Amino acid sequence: MGAQGNQDGTVGKALDVLDMVALAGRPVRFSDLLATSAYPKATLYRFLQTLTHQGMLTLDPDRGTYALGVRLVRLAHAAWQQSSLAPLARPYLDELAAETGETIHLAQMDMGQVLYVDKRNAARPVEMFSSAGKVGPAYCTGVGKAMLAHLPDDALQAVLSRQSFHVFTPHTYASPDALRAELAAIRQRGHAFDREEHEPGIICVAVPILTRQGRVIGAISVTSTTQRTTLDVLEAQADRIKETAARIAAEAESWRFPEQDKA
């Protein structure tokens, strides 16, 4: 459950520490981390030193607390631009948002979780990182299920074993088996629903973004509330959403990359 448990030599461990700080969600002192971590004092200390020196962490000298460093913000800017679907999907999402008038999400898979990389809000304009970068569960969100449905067996297996299957609402699928059946239906149908499985009153239709070879690279969803509409009404948009997904996929396929002349 925790962030612990991987192993990739020294680098892996260091990144582990980074995650620990991220997970804490607030500046933490050395001793806080020491309590959490499996590493001995000296080792942990060295990692913190290194990461701080590298700008991945910052040490507030007044309070002696560590927090994630700004270098990450810079890296993420690049990551978001160069390897998320967001930049190239933007115009299509704008269009879709305008047509539907509902909230649009663009998500990708990250370590068994759904990572939202962009969002169009009907009402107010996008808030910076506050929406991009958020993570959510895969087994009980529209985009999550849409992606799971098209994962190869072995990958699916791996992801499923990581899910918590926490029951959020009466509609949440609580076990891998129940979910698997649903996934088959989704694969067949080409789109997934969220029937208030994550939050009461929130429903959505989600569509996977697939490469020509059938690899999932992301998903988009149109979300609304039970007060405003019904799943049937939303489903009527499904073909429109699939079209958008297809266009994004096509773009992604062609768009890598403008060519280069070698140095």
Added chain:
Amino acid sequence: MGAQGNQDGTVGKALDVLDMVALAGRPVRFSDLLATSAYPKATLYRFLQTLTHQGMLTLDPDRGTYALGVRLVRLAHAAWQQSSLAPLARPYLDELAAETGETIHLAQMDMGQVLYVDKRNAARPVEMFSSAGKVGPAYCTGVGKAMLAHLPDDALQAVLSRQSFHVFTPHTYASPDALRAELAAIRQRGHAFDREEHEPGIICVAVPILTRQGRVIGAISVTSTTQRTTLDVLEAQADRIKETAARIAAEAESWRFPEQDKA
């Protein structure tokens, strides 16, 4: 000039590789990196494996290209929230933007460069990462100079030695010495100008954000164009901007952090 040159054991080298990929700005193949990097084939290869396995990079299996991984986006979300000034500065920036009707930047220092963490655009709303996460030179931007002016001597020395002193416009300071004089003036005056030093036609007034002990933690600027206004007019806002900076500083000071009960 490149990203090379640091050293922090294995972890430092790995992060170096990460930077190389970021710097490329597009998915790169193994051999591209090999050409750039100082590391031998096998070593580089191992790093790429590890980083990929860790989700810091992604390998597009079809093309065999590496790109920054989405895990970074997630980390950055946390970084931006927990250690940039952006979240707590937001309301103050909004206010300032509304009052001035000009573009507002919020920046922090990162490895000798200016890193923009938030932005208010008079005209259209903020574009996600496209503005947050951007970096710029320290020696020829308003926010950069405002921060440099309040850096302790040794840190300033370190930062100056990293600057490229590329001459962007006729007004750009081209040497550390010229700049030092300017910095003294800025420290005295309490605010910095950008006199078209980075881009022709672009001017700004910038103010450092200082802790009670006088440590710089960031800077804000109000930017405009020579067509729309003059530096004198902008300077009239200086006190207003300082007030905003002071409020942000106060907030930052108090806001770390809500207390915690130990586990």
Added chain:
DNA sequence: CCGTTTGGTTCCATTATGTGAAACTTAGTC
């Protein structure tokens, strides 16, 4: 005021880990 505890930093002998030249295995050319 001086033990004592708590939180943080440094040492250093031990050994695990990372290193990189070279050998190898594919794809892709001509």
Added chain:
DNA sequence: GACTAAGTTTCACATAATGGAACCAAACGG
């Protein structure tokens, strides 16, 4: 079907990570 370029694996070797223990400093407490 020999030749080349790109990517992957091996392995003897040395460097670099490890962590127990000692150390230091500041806050406590009597």
